Amino acid sequence: MPLPIETPAVLVDLDIARRNVHAFQAYADQHGIRVRPHIKTHKLPQMAELQLAAGAIGITCQKVSEAEAMVDGSPRITDVLITYNILGEAKLARLAGLHERVTLRVVADNPVVVDGMATYFADAAKPLTVLIECNTGADRCGVATPEAAAALARRIADAPGLRFDGLMTYPPADGAARVQAFMSEAKRLIEADGLEVPTITSGGTPSMMQAAEAPIATEYRPGTYIYNDRSLVARGVATWEDCALTVLATVVSVPAPNRAIIDAGSKVLTSDLLGLTGYGHVLGHDDIRIDQLSEEHGRLVSDGPIGLKVGEQVRVVPNHACVVTNMVDAVHIIGAGEPKAEWTVVARGRVL
Amino acid sequence: MPLPIETPAVLVDLDIARRNVHAFQAYADQHGIRVRPHIKTHKLPQMAELQLAAGAIGITCQKVSEAEAMVDGSPRITDVLITYNILGEAKLARLAGLHERVTLRVVADNPVVVDGMATYFADAAKPLTVLIECNTGADRCGVATPEAAAALARRIADAPGLRFDGLMTYPPADGAARVQAFMSEAKRLIEADGLEVPTITSGGTPSMMQAAEAPIATEYRPGTYIYNDRSLVARGVATWEDCALTVLATVVSVPAPNRAIIDAGSKVLTSDLLGLTGYGHVLGHDDIRIDQLSEEHGRLVSDGPIGLKVGEQVRVVPNHACVVTNMVDAVHIIGAGEPKAEWTVVARGRVL
Structure with missing residues (x-):
């Protein structure tokens, strides 16, 4: 029987999506890992609500405009991590708007981005929370070494309007051991400098069932897991x-x-x-x-x-x-x- | 100097686009080829108007909804060819809406599509104009042989609400000789059956400057030529x-x-x-x-x-x-x- 839907069309089976979300949440709960799904896969507030209801602590977005659309779309989305270097006054202004509305975290992997944020966000009473993106082998963004992470952490901590919160990585598939090694050393160096590292967040659906093999990570950001492909x-x-x-x-x-x-x-x-x-x-x-x-x-x-x-x-x-x-x-x-x-x-x- | 545009952004240089359009139009005019640009490249009524002002006889669209958007967008778009097999009542109803508004041509490459249109369009006083898509080597859609084209032409001609207008192909690059051979033979067979073949339309930017090497074609449908890449x-x-x-x-x-x-x-x-x-x-x-x-x-x-x-x-x-x-x-x-x-x-x- 043909479906009464004009083609081409994208179909999403809600029962399967729900099952996928709960399967990873159960794994994460068992291993004490917080789940912060990446919404790039669905781009739907309704699906984010499903993930939050299952136990996710918040959402991950890649761009400011994406976060705006999601926050506009659901009052239940109150905690957002944007895993992208944000540059320029226009985007920082939009980021400031989001910062008024939700619990917000962003990332940086270089001093230009940190200094831009430090200039725009100067209110020590309402600091912007920043994590450092680390390259654990995917060779996309990210500081190359734990030493570079420690130096950037210090720079963030020294900016009155910024708050250093920890480390973020998008690892290659089967990268748990590299995540564990890089993050352990970076955390050690940063703590030796007198800073705390509350959050270490990793991600990627392909290796999500090995997330527990990098126990240093406190949080995981799967994206595709809700739909698969x-x-x-x-x-x-x-x-x-x-x-x-x-x-x-x-x-x-x-x-x-x-x-x-x-x-x-x-x-x-x-x-x-x-x-x-x-x-x-x-x-x-x-x-x-x-x-x-x-x-x-x-x-x-x-x-x-x-x-x-x-x-x-x-x-x-x-x-x-x-x-x-x-x-x-x-x-x-x-x-x-x-x-x-x-x-x-x-x-x-x-x-x- | 950076441009005052938020990135990422798609830029279109209007001077270059205009020059590209006029360059091919001049070639086509010189060789007596009508130009019917494919709007898939720009999807902008303003650019279609530029092409029409330069001498194009109408536009080409790939889907019904695309044609609707373009016709809605400009009163100067009054002649549209949709180079796609259209199936199903919902799409045929939208096609009928367009048929009321502009000079419309569609294509078909198989009897199921022809019969669907013949059932929906039954008014001999306002017939739907249909061309036959022919495979001249790109191996996508299209009847495989001139004989199959002739048989389908007869089927179209015999439907009271359809009007047979000719042949269409999207050839492979450097396919002019194959277009010439296929179309000549198909035209001969169809004319031998007592039908006229007013329109033979070919396309493709890569080989557009060899369009005159298939002189049997009356019309050319370049798309990418306006922007290049x-x-x-x-x-x-x-x-x-x-x-x-x-x-x-x-x-x-x-x-x-x-x-x-x-x-x-x-x-x-x-x-x-x-x-x-x-x-x-x-x-x-x-x-x-x-x-x-x-x-x-x-x-x-x-x-x-x-x-x-x-x-x-x-x-x-x-x-x-x-x-x-x-x-x-x-x-x-x-x-x-x-x-x-x-x-x-x-x-x-x-x-x-």
Whole structure:
């Protein structure tokens, strides 16, 4: 039976999402790890509320504008960590607005960012809380050494309007040992300098079930875990049944026996590969590969007859759920296999 | 001097865009080819007006909702071709709405699509005009043979509410000879069946300057030509000076001597590779590669010292301009190097 939903569309199975959230929360509770989910995966206040109700202590956002949309969207979102270097008066002004509304933490990995915040936030009575981003092997942002972390901690602590709160990292997969080593040494150096390190926060869904192997971390920021995706199935972290987000598409052409075209292309599935071959998994069709996307066309190919008809609906698990969320103005919420609601993705496209 | 624009942001240089549009229009005029630009690249009624003023006969859209947004956006858009198989009552109803407002053409490449339209559009006094999509080597949609095109033309012609108008193809690069061969044979077969073939429409920016090598085509549908991008520079079709669309980004971290992070990631630049290595070209920094994107981070690397400072702005030519347009709610229009206006991307995200 086709779903009564115009395609292409992004579907989110609420039962699966809830199960995924509770599964990691149970693990974290067992190991005494606080959970601060990254909302980039869903960009929905309703999902953040579900995560908070399950036991999360707050949310993580990547950009100021994303945090604004989430805070605007739910009175229950009162604790936000923005894991991004924030630069420039315009963004600092928006940050100050958020600082009035919620318990706010930000990060910095260099003196330019710290000094910019120290200039803008100068009120010792209401300091801005800052963590230091550390590079534990992902080689994106982050100070390179525990010594650099200690120096930056001192700089933050010396700014009257800033409050040093600890360390943050986005580690590579299977990076728990490196997190433990870097953070232990950084904490030791910072404490030797007379500062406390209340918070050490790590993240990443692929290795979340090894979070306890870096016991120095007090907090974990999983993102994709609420939806899962093809990349996590490929890593063995989830099964197809754990994938809450799927793309509903219609076969619009079967121009050759072993080729079909669906109405979902890169404008929905995106070109993210995450190391995989092909652009998604067609549920129930293990023999089919999505070998090419253009903006509005997804090309499905098979070795034998493709077994699809024009007009037929298919459901695709995308390579990367988070980026798919960002492509649509609204997602269709599914419960017990039926469409229940359409939720506006309020934090979509918030890149500032 | 930094631009007074919050980053990341998509900039469009209007002078360059105008020059690009006029350059192809001049070529097409010289060869007697009608121009029907694909609006997927800009998604802006203002840019469509620029193209129409330069001599374009109408516009091309990929989806019904995209056409609606463009027609809503400008009274000068009165002639629209939708190059997509349209299926299902909901989309056909929207198509009927457009059919009341503008001169409309659609395509089909299979009997299911033709029969669906024939059932919905049954008024011989106001028939829906249909072209047949042909596969000339791109292996996406399209009937596979001239014989199949002729059979589908007959089916369209026999439907009282449909009017057969000709043939459409999206050829592979350097496909002019294949277009000429396929279309000549299909036209011969269809005419032998007693039908006329008024329109033969081809497209694609990479080979647009070889359009005249398929003289059977009456019309050409370039898209990316208005902005150009890194993929077209790599093909030798454009230079960096011809690239009207750039992404303005700020360096937020220089965590290692040969690595910098900008605040534009896949949420602006997208992961489209189009066969290239890396995710864009940093203007003025030929030695720098964008080797990795996450949603909000672009990683820039170099062999020697990277030569960038935290807080510095850079401009990036993306691999693929069309998909970048789709990532933002508005673009910043630049004239004579200065910001002039912000234009809402009205057809962004229109996937239905």
